[in-house]
Amino acid sequence: MRSLVLIGHGSHLNGESAGAVYRYAELIRGRGLYDEVVEGYWKEEPSLRQVLKTTRSTDVTVIPMFISEGYFTETVIPRELGLGHQGPVAPEGVARVLGGKTVRYTLPYGVHPGMSDVILARAREALPDLNPADTALIVLGHGTTRNENSNRVIYQNAERLRASGQFAQVEALFLDEDPKVGTWPQVVTAPRVVVVPFFASEGWHTLETIPEDMGLTGDVTEFPGNPGGPQTVYYAKPVGTHAAVADVVLHLAEEARGASPHGGDEDRGHAQAWAAFLELARRGTRVGEALVFPQAGMFELRHALDEGRPAPDLTTVVTPEGLRDLARFDEGGHHRPVHTFRTLPRGWRAVVSEEDLPRAMHNLYPAVVEEGYAHHTHSLRATPWPTTARRQTGIYARVTRATPEQVEEVARDVCSRCLKTRLWAGEKLGCTFFAGVPGAIPCPEACTYFVAEMREEVSGKRGGAGGHSHDH
Ligand code: SF4
The missing domain is CATH 3.40.50.1400 (Rossmann fold)
Incomplete structure (x- = not known):
């Protein structure tokens, strides 16, 4: 397995x-x-x-x-x-x-060498009849002084593709360092030029910065008056989104x-937790705000407040991923950064097989079955706040400066919205949903949302209740 x-x-x-x-x-x-x-x-x-x-x-x-x-x-x-x-x-x-x-x-x-094939695939999408006689390739990286390896990867890909002999010329250019992307008419002389952005996804750089720096007006741009003669640029999609x-x-x-x-x-520990949970689910059980019960050889999950509502009144999803997409937003369409916040939307039912039930539960309440069972069997270890704080690095390292009062202040705001009980702060939880108490879910360690809010608190940036963290 x-x-x-x-x-x-x-x-x-x-x-x-x-x-x-x-x-x-x-x-x-x-x-x-x-x-x-x-x-x-x-x-x-x-x-x-x-x-x-x-x-x-x-x-x-x-x-x-x-x-x-x-x-x-x-x-x-x-x-x-x-x-x-x-x-x-x-x-x-x-x-x-x-x-x-x-x-x-x-x-x-x-950084895997296989990315050269992805670059080539993107180039062929942009220019299917690319030809070593008249086509140059530009592999375009972000370029940064923070990690020299990121540039090296661009050069290595350019080198491999040069050696493949499929282009008249292959060059590596960068947005933020030399050789800069804007210099391309001096660097490549072939009449046809394919540009492949080595970026994770479509975004500000691929949609705005690169076209602006290169003078592109669309997927294909003609440059009739370039110093070395007329050139046409074929602009490919970023590599990171290719299948x-x-x-x-x-x-x-x-x-x-x-x-x-x-x-x-x-x-074995995982298998025991799920065997125990299946027992519960076969009889019908409640975890947090959700019901899980057997339904014609499958399992159905829905909001506990939708118990008894006729199925046609509810949106039905039949995959764990369908449930994930529902559970990520509250009824107002706001993102739910912590899945155990008491904001699970109503109005849906998910019908999944026994095999898919673990993935469905993870999409609803990640790791809650495993942690709940560990607490139920007295084997869950809590990580106190000072340990979590000391583990933070970079811009989060300052959370070690938080006073116990600040921790409690943030917990009053953030954790009061959450179903979980803060074992990490010494709170006690006598039993769990495994013993039939739906809202009894342990929190063994402060979540990253809490850490981000603590950082705002110690930086003096939290605007009181409901303040939101930055996202770095
Ligand atoms: S720290 Fe625990 S209790 Fe607080 S919001 Fe995060 S998951 Fe919930």
């Missing part, structure tokens, strides 16, 4: 940021090579601290879904997963045994298996 975990940045403020990771998870699930494909986020749930708990197997490969190495891939993700590793990741990845699971952490997909990235991810995952200490198998 094998689990693949894809890690994205996510956002506390809006629901769109996680979309690309969802799509790749879906594509890879469709290939059927892994028993499960799970998503985790720095700024959304399931959080990095929860995500390993939600995996069924003891053989877990974790891929950071980032275009380049940097602070998140080298510092935040390894720290939050508890890998005991900081800094650059070796090409073969980092392998650790954590809580009985073999966890392999890889480089981000963007072939799913192949790169699978290559990375397979290569990381070389670092495997042993083959995996089912996680």
Whole structure:
């Protein structure tokens, strides 16, 4: 049994940021090579601290879904997963045994040599009859002084594509450093020029900055008066959104298996938690604001306040992902950064198979079954606030300065909106929903939303109750 975990940045403020990771998870699930494909986020749930708990197997490969190495891939993700590793990741990845699971952490997909194929695929989309006789390729990177590896990747891709002999000329140019993108008419002389942005997604840079710096007016732009003669530029879509990235991810995952200490198998603790939960679900149970009950050989989930409402009055979804998309927004359409906030919308029903029930529950309340069962069986360990605070780095490191009064002040605002009981602050929870109390859900460790709000508090930026954090 094998689990693949894809890690994205996510956002506390809006629901769109996680979309690309969802799509790749879906594509890879469709290939059927892994028993499960799970998503985790720095700024959304399931959080990095929860995500390993939600995996069924003891053989877990974790891929950071980032275009380049940097602070998140080298510092935040390894720290939050508890890998005991900081800094650059070796090409073969980092392998650790954590809580009985073999966890392999890889480089981000963007540095894999397979990205040259993705660049080529994007170039061919923009100019299907590209030809070594008259076509130049520009691989366009962001360029930054913060991580020299991000530039190196652009040069390496340019080098590989030059060696492939499919272009008259291949050059690496950058937005923020030399050689700058605006110099392209001096750098490339071929009459046809394909430009492929080495960016994670479509955004301000690909839609505004690059076209502006290059003088582009659309997907194809003619430059009749260039110094070396007339040129036509074909502007491709960014590499990070191409479906072939799913192949790169699978290559990375397979290569990381070389670092495997042993083959995996089912996680017994996880299996026990789910066996116990299935028992409850077969009889019908309530977890937080949701009901879970058997329905014609399947399981149905709905808001507890919709109990007894006729099915035609409710929107029906039949996949765990359909439920995820519903549970991410409240009834006013606002993003729900913490899934256990008491804002689960009403008006829906999800009908899923027994096999899909764990994924459906994770999309509704990430890691709640695992943590609830661990508390029920007295094996859940809480992480006190000072430990969580000390673990923070970068702009979050200042949360260690928070006074106990400030922690309580933020908890009064943030955690009072949440179903969970703060074990991390010493609060007691005598039983859980496993013993029939729907709202009894443990919180063993402050969530990233709480940490972000604490940072605002110690920076003096919280505007009292309902203040919202920045999203860095
Ligand atoms: S820290 Fe507070 S808001 Fe975050 S999950 Fe725990 S109880 Fe809920």
